[in-house]
Amino acid sequence: MNEKKMLANLKELRESKDVDLIAESIREIIGMYGLTMAEVAAVNYYIMEQALKTPVNRVFLKERMEIDIDSLGVDGILQVQRALVATYAGQVKKEENADV
Known part of the structure; x- marks a missing residue:
């Protein structure tokens, strides 16, 4: 490109x-x-970690979910990502069903 x-x-x-x-x-x-699969996984993790650590998201997680992003290790960040993906997929499915 x-x-x-x-x-x-x-x-x-x-x-x-x-x-x-x-x-x-x-x-x-x-x-x-x-990039190899391992490198892609590392980039994805890095992007998610940085997104969670932005001030607005840090406050949201702390105040609404009582999650201290700084105390999470790799598994904790991946669990938050899993929950966010599940929520997003549910919203998309709901919107698709509403369009039918």
Whole structure:
């Protein structure tokens, strides 16, 4: 993917927040760099950890769920990620059923 096309894709991603488009762009980057499955897993973990540690998410987790993100190890962060994915998948399914 050339630089101009990548910049155009990034602008489109920012404007759309289309999760499928974001995922496809990340997959293309992974392919460009030839990452192994272990490297992809490490990148996914890093992104989730950083997302959970943003100030707004840190406060949300602490106040609403009594989770101290700094006290979680790898397994704890992956459990939070699992819960978030399950919640998101449920919302998507609910929206799809509402459209029918």
